[in-house]
Amino acid sequence: MTIIRKSMYINGKFIAHDSDKWIDVFNPATEQRLAQIPEGTAEEAEAAIKAAKAAQPAWEALPAVERGVWLHKIASAVRAREAELTQTIIAEGGKTHGLAQTEVLFTADYLDYMAEWARRYEGEIVQSDRPNEHIFVFKKAIGVTVGILPWNFPFFLIARKAAPALITGNTIVIKPSELTPLSAIIFTEILHEIGLPKGVFNLVTGYGPVVGQALASHEDVGMISLTGSLTAGVQTLLASAPNVTKVSLELGGKAPAIVMADADLDLAVKAIVSSRVINTGQVCNCAERVYVQQGVYDAFMSKLLVAFKQVKFGDPSQQRELDMGPLISEAALQRVEEKVAKAVSEGAQVVFGGKREQRTGYFFQPTVLSHVRQEMAIMHEEIFGPVLPITTFDTLDEVIGMANDSDYGLTSSIFTQNINVAMSAIKHLKFGETYVNRENFEAMQGFHAGWRKSGIGGADGRHGLEEYLQTHVVYMQYQ
Numbered sequence: 001m002t003i004i005r006k007s008m009y010i011n012g013k014f015i016a017h018d019s020d021k022w023i024d025v026f027n028p029a030t031e032q033r034l035a036q037i038p039e040g041t042a043e044e045a046e047a048a049i050k051a052a053k054a055a056q057p058a059w060e061a062l063p064a065v066e067r068g069v070w071l072h073k074i075a076s077a078v079r080a081r082e083a084e085l086t087q088t089i090i091a092e093g094g095k096t097h098g099l100a101q102t103e104v105l106f107t108a109d110y111l112d113y114m115a116e117w118a119r120r121y122e123g124e125i126v127q128s129d130r131p132n133e134h135i136f137v138f139k140k141a142i143g144v145t146v147g148i149l150p151w152n153f154p155f156f157l158i159a160r161k162a163a164p165a166l167i168t169g170n171t172i173v174i175k176p177s178e179l180t181p182l183s184a185i186i187f188t189e190i191l192h193e194i195g196l197p198k199g200v201f202n203l204v205t206g207y208g209p210v211v212g213q214a215l216a217s218h219e220d221v222g223m224i225s226l227t228g229s230l231t232a233g234v235q236t237l238l239a240s241a242p243n244v245t246k247v248s249l250e251l252g253g254k255a256p257a258i259v260m261a262d263a264d265l266d267l268a269v270k271a272i273v274s275s276r277v278i279n280t281g282q283v284c285n286c287a288e289r290v291y292v293q294q295g296v297y298d299a300f301m302s303k304l305l306v307a308f309k310q311v312k313f314g315d316p317s318q319q320r321e322l323d324m325g326p327l328i329s330e331a332a333l334q335r336v337e338e339k340v341a342k343a344v345s346e347g348a349q350v351v352f353g354g355k356r357e358q359r360t361g362y363f364f365q366p367t368v369l370s371h372v373r374q375e376m377a378i379m380h381e382e383i384f385g386p387v388l389p390i391t392t393f394d395t396l397d398e399v400i401g402m403a404n405d406s407d408y409g410l411t412s413s414i415f416t417q418n419i420n421v422a423m424s425a426i427k428h429l430k431f432g433e434t435y436v437n438r439e440n441f442e443a444m445q446g447f448h449a450g451w452r453k454s455g456i457g458g459a460d461g462r463h464g465l466e467e468y469l470q471t472h473v474v475y476m477q478y479q
Contacts, residue, residue, distance in 0.1 A: 012198025055199025
């Protein structure tokens with residue numbers, strides 16, 4: 001059987017990999033090998049940075065609106081290859097068809113959205129305390145940026161990092177996850193076909209401890225944006241520290257969902273299930289723990305179990321109408337098994353699911369845990385799988401304290417029909433995002449940013465764009 005081998009993209013070329021070290025890419029639903037990618041080296045990371053550095057001055061010199069034209073071209077080309085990209089994301093990541101297609105189209109929309117900032121981002125003129133002086137605040141490109149991607153949204157995260165970088169005059173080096181690199185390689189094919197100037201966008205494949213470390217520790221890199229685990233974020237901080245490089249991190253989450261006694265329970269169940277099983281629970285802003293007010297617990301659980309029993313899962317490449325697919329790898333499957341087993345050993349009860357499926361692929365059943373206590377590990381450690389632990393509370397003050405009792409602070413949600421309760425929760429919840437009476441899914445014009453160990457900086461909207469800019473203040477005295 002012929003092995004499909006892919007190439008990295010550096011300085012406008014698909015480069016030969018001068019090594020016998022390759023990484024296998026597998027379909028998590030079938031465990032079949034899809035392709036091989038180069039196991040990149042520090043030297044190849046260095047070459048990509050060098051290319052990005054050489055290309056950056058000319059790219060920044062273009063009027064922003066011309067850079068925006070390039071982003072619009074990329075968006076159109078992405079839409080033209082939507083079917084191929086959708087199938088690739090399904091194959092490499094185990095995503096359902098609907099979610100994979102949404103990722104492709106949302107990516108194109110995101111590129112268009114960021115392109116429109118070309119005429120909108122701006123500096124300031126500040127009032128001076130002196131006569132005959134103007135104070136100008138210019139917003140300028142940082143230079144060479146790096147994007148280190150996770151495997152759970154392998155295509156969209158390219159745009160989330162590259163689009164604001166490019167529109168503001170930076171160049172970029174992307175390192176995709178070694179688990180899901182194939183859609184990123186198609187992205188480079190798109191850039192090559194439309195003729196994006198060489199060196200503006202570069203892609204290096206490989207492992208984090210080698211390629212990621214080389215990129216994060218390089219003195220010519222002005223900013224690193226990483227989406228990944230807390231461990232990966234700490235490693236990036238340590239690597240970047242000697243150069244005092246700017247770092248933007250989106251890390252883990254442990255999102256609480258609060259269900260008040262006056263909530264629309266049908267709406268709450270629908271939103272929480274959607275927020276738990278999306279991408280098989282492998283999303284940082286998923287609902288990870290549920291707090292139900294005493295008095296509606298039995299009614300909520302009854303409706304929740306009906307909804308969980310209706311969750312359809314399987315191989316997304318064979319079945320189109322599914323709610324979730326497999327976990328990304330055997331290691332991920334084992335981690336979820338271990339977390340459920342530990343919760344049970346601490347007194348939790350499995351009321352639905354709770355096991356891996358005895359079939360090919362990395363499938364874990366949609367799972368509901370009851371009799372969960374706040375001090376249990378499953379209420380504090382990120383699960384990253386289709387498992388929902390549920391406990392109860394009496395008062396709003398009590399549940400706010402329980403919700404905030406976390407190392408993480410990315411997203412949260414509350415379900416209530418009382419505006420006073422909603423506003424009080426919004427005031428006291430210590431999270432970067434709070435969703436009221438809806439599922440956990442952010443908008444491109446918002447700002448996706450976590451508190452505490454969920455990250456530094458953020459993405460999307462005007463604030464996300466400004467992550468890729470630095471200020472230059474000029475004091476101009478005149479006669």
